[in-house]
């Protein structure tokens with residue numbers, strides 16, 4: 001089966017390409033790229049007035065399988081990803097049971113092959129049972145297909161365990177991803193600590209809870225000469241630390257979510273649990289620092305931290321509602337509308353952040369670029385089309401999205417995974 | 426009662442003092458004056474809210490506030506039902522939304538909500554058709570308490586503007602302190618908050634308060650002293666080292682009271698920890714208006730019920 005994508009504006013940050021080209025796909029790979037390709041036996045996609053980008057990769061997704069399939073599962077999560085323009089997603093290990101042994105990793109990959117429409121890359125736990133004490137069989141997990149390691153959701157408090165994980169990761173050359181949160185400082189918190197939390201009478205999560213752990217991590221990354229990746233960075237102090245560490249040559253990278261870039265703690269004044277997320281939506285000052293970090297390269301990638309919860313879990317008292325919001329189906333439109341169209345970052349930069357960079361960080365071969373021989377994972381964008389976010393149309397099983405009703409300019413026109421069209425607007 | 430007073434109160438719910446204009450606060454206080462008159466009659470009942478149903482929905486035990494609302498509703502001839510649900514939705518296994526929808530199915534007019542979690546009345550108001558009255562939400566607001574406090578202050582001082590009001594204790598966790606701060610600032614009083622720095626974050630100064638950690642300094646020239654209840658559990662979270670030390674630093678004693686104006690009044694939202702935040706003799710002294718506060722609570726709650734339920738149908742000005 002051949003697929004020919006004609007007349008698209010092809011943007012490939014890796015090769016610094018930005019021109020109108022035809023792309024021929026054969027056997028799931030890119031077979032030819034040229035200003036004009038004419039082939040008779042191919043299915044043709046007319047991409048004129050559309051942007052053709054290397055497939056977007058979300059390295060922070062909670063698929064909830066195994067164990068909490070009522071929130072999301074591999075099939076629904078992958079459909080949500082396809083609808084949101086993601087061709088590859090990484091699933092976090094805090095499932096029930098957690099992905100802390102190769103059996104679970106293999107299960108995820110086997111099921112993904114059967115039921116997922118996008119590529120699924122499992123991230124395995126750093127410690128057994130996410131308990132923060134004993135390392136998992138990291139080599140075995142790596143062998144089984146884990147692309148990175150993280151105890152996301154259960155911050156790794158013990159610095160010695162983190163040190164050992166970083167050292168051991170040198171053997172595997174796999175990324176360690178840390179959810180930076182000092183649990184003592186954040187205990188009982190429901191939102192960002194600041195003027196608004198004081199006003200609303202909600203227990204706060206101070207910025208220091210994140211910043212202290214980022215400081216620890218960069219010190220350990222330096223002393224162990226390992227790679228560390230900061231998940232969902234949300235604080236000004238965190239950005240300053242990562243910027244400084246990069247300047248010193250420490251191997252540190254960071255991701256930011258669209259919601260931390262766009263929303264702030266002011267949105268919590270109505271106590272809507274859909275805005276309750278961890279790390280919390282911070283104040284404007286922190287948000288501005290994240291945008292600066294995005295522009296100057298301190299931030300390496302955009303990840304959604306897609307965290308589905310059932311409506312009955314969210315329709316409760318604010319302080320008792322679970323943390324998390326879903327992001328797969330809104331991320332691209334949000335970034336186009338709020339950042340590209342407002343000229344805060346260029347379209348090429350966005351594609352770099354959402355495709356090339358995560359492929360590099362996770363060392364995903366043949367992904368994140370449009371080149372002959374690369375996997376035919378493509379995200380096709382319609383920059384002009386306006387969409388209104390409607391949670392009732394989501395492919396995700398959950399509805400905990402704070403952007404319901406938002407009107408956004410720029411959307412996903414088509415998602416192609418391994419040469420197969422998995423979503424068409 | 427002047428029926429035109431309701432025109433100046435255009436809210437559908439009473440969720441907090443923060444949402445009110447100074448003129449609306451004055452409307453409630455003035456309405457409460459006429460309500461107090463009803464309570465002084467031999468037959469303490471008027472037919473104003475006959476046929477209306479009020480539900481006391483209390484997720485946190487509070488005999489005083491619940492009884493106060495109950496009396497207020499009864500004096501206006503409304504029917505009142507008490508629902509005391511001791512636990513949160515997570516423990517109960519029913520969502521808060523479902524709990525409220527079940528009550529609403531019984532054709533009620535107003536929900537008086539008390540809950541240990543901040544924001545619950547706001548969350549309920551976001552989907553509920555009945556009038557919602559916040560009877561204390563977590564560490565956020567307790568609007569009727571602040572209103573009855575203002576009513577009491579006005580009763581003794583004839584004004585609120587320009588008075589120095591000192592609020593002492595666990596400010597961080599106090600919904601009474603927040604509602605009073607909002608209200609007193611809107612009406613032009615000077616508000617000094619006092620307590621240990623662990624329980625008095627500097628953000629309160631952005632809300633118009635003066636911050637003073639030292640009780641003696643705070644009390645100088647005070648017209649009104651409001652003491653807050655200190656919960657012993659706070660010690661376990663290291664907000665203060667011991668009750669002994671807390672008492673030593675923040676208990677209102679006769680010696681400390683001398684620093685305030687001679688005619689200063691002492692208030693407390695109750696229940697009192699005698700000998701911890703306030704010397705027992707002061708709680709019963711002539712300067713104490715603590716029982717007057719309780720008395721005034723009924724009139725304030727009658728005024729709130731009247732202004733919300735006695736008016737017209739739902740308006741957009743909420």
Ligand SMILES: [Zn+2]
Nearest residue numbers: 152153179231
């Ligand atoms: Zn996380």
